[in-house]
Amino acid sequence: MLQQMHxxxxxxxxxxxxxxxxxxxxxxxxxxxxxxxxxxxxxxxRWGIFVGEWAPTFLALGNGLRMYEK
Incomplete structure (x- = not known):
């Protein structure tokens, strides 16, 4: 998945x-x-928590892409 995103x-x-x-x-x-x-x-x-749960996913994907880019 990370490769495809990259x-x-x-x-x-x-x-x-x-x-x-x-x-x-x-x-x-x-x-x-x-x-x-x-x-x-x-x-x-509930609205704040719902949208706030997206942040860790985006940050984890960013970390994964960072590792893939190196």
């Missing part, structure tokens, strides 16, 4: 940026859900 032009830096963006989007989705939805803080927490 061949398609995806680099470790791209995955690291996606991980950082995921953290920012997680915080933003939590804030927006908390402010604009009437479902309460529990729903806002």
């Amino acid at each position: 061949e398609k032009g995806v680099r470790a830096e791209h995955m690291y940026l996606a991980g950082m963006a995921s953290i920012a989007i997680s915080f933003a989705s939590w804030m927006l859900s908390k402010r604009f939805e009437k479902a309460g803080i529990e729903r806002a927490d």
Whole structure:
């Protein structure tokens, strides 16, 4: 999988940026859900956690690609 990603032009830096963006989007989705939805803080927490779980995946892929690039 990493080889295919590398061949398609995806680099470790791209995955690291996606991980950082995921953290920012997680915080933003939590804030927006908390402010604009009437479902309460529990729903806002679920949105933040859902998006926040993407970050470790992107960072792990970045580490894998970094090892493959060397």
